[in-house]
Amino acid sequence: DTEVTQTPKHLVMGMTNKKSLKCEQHMGHRAMYWYKQKAKKPPELMFVYSYEKLSINESVPSRFSPECPNSSLLNLHLHALQPEDSALYLCASSPRAGGPNEQFFGPGTRLTVL
Amino acid sequence: AQSVTQLGSHVSVSEGALVLLRCNYSSSVPPYLFWYVQYPNQGLQLLLKYTSAATLVKGINGFEAEFKKSETSFHLTKPSAHMSDAAEYFCAVSDSSGTYKYIFGTGTRLKVLA
Numbered sequence: 507d508t509e510v511t512q513t514p515k516h517l518v519m520g521m522t523n524k525k526s527l528k529c530e531q532h533m534g535h536r537a538m539y540w541y542k543q544k545a546k547k548p549p550e551l552m553f554v555y556s557y558e559k560l561s562i563n564e565s566v567p568s569r570f571s572p573e574c575p576n577s578s579l580l581n582l583h584l585h586a587l588q589p590e591d592s593a594l595y596l597c598a599s600s601p602r603a604g605g606p607n608e609q610f611f612g613p614g615t616r617l618t619v620l
Numbered sequence: 621a622q623s624v625t626q627l628g629s630h631v632s633v634s635e636g637a638l639v640l641l642r643c644n645y646s647s648s649v650p651p652y653l654f655w656y657v658q659y660p661n662q663g664l665q666l667l668l669k670y671t672s673a674a675t676l677v678k679g680i681n682g683f684e685a686e687f688k689k690s691e692t693s694f695h696l697t698k699p700s701a702h703m704s705d706a707a708e709y710f711c712a713v714s715d716s717s718g719t720y721k722y723i724f725g726t727g728t729r730l731k732v733l734a
Contacts, residue, residue, distance in 0.1 A: 510663075512663075546727070546729075547726070547727070548710055548724035548725065548726060548727050549664070549710075549722075549724060551721055551722070554719075554721065561719075562719060562721065594661075596663055596664070598663075598664075603719075603720060604720065605720055606652035606671065606714035606716070606720050607714075607720075608654060608666050608669050609666075609722065610666070611656075611663035611664040611665070612663050613662055613663045614661075614662070614663050616661065
């Protein structure tokens with residue numbers, strides 16, 4: 507299995523809702539990433555997990571809460587989002603975080619906040 | 621600090637013509653460089669990577685890139701464009717400060733004309 511999967515593909519939520527995004531990989535990678543991508547822009551890094559521990563938080567608002575239950579799974583819990591949080595959320599993985607290795611991206615979750 | 625510059629936010633070529641997408645980097649240490657392609661509403665797919673081995677790197681879908689240290693460039697080329705090459709292309713450098721996170725260029729939208 508050489509892919510990163512993300513569910514759901516699309517998500518529409520209100521500003522008072524709580525929802526979660528899920529990411530999964532079975533490549534044995536030990537680093538996983540969350541990115542946010544606005545239209546016509548490059549991905550912006552949000553979080554990095556290395557060996558299931560949060561290693562980088564790019565000053566992301568607390569309404570985004572990441573979780574890494576095991577080495578294959580990465581979740582992003584969403585609560586009280588704002589309309590400007592609408593974007594494509596990408597998950598990625600790489601063999602390790604402590605080196606210049608390539609990242610493998612999932613197809614993304616298109617999030618719309620009403 | 622490292623940075624990546626992609627010249628030309630939009631490039632149009634005729635089908636069958638040469639594709640040239642420009643990427644220049646700034647780095648005080650030997651960089652690790654990547655080209656990714658993103659089709660509409662999809663994640664990023666790795667085209668090729670430079671990791672200080674051969675300066676001419678061949679990737680998928682007929683793309684290649686040449687690392688030129690003297691010009692601090694890593695331009696992406698393809699001899700003959702196909703309609704299916706129409707997409708957004710991102711150049712990225714792996715940060716060498718210890719985090720190894722990606723620093724993305726702003727992207728180039730490739731349009732292929734019939």
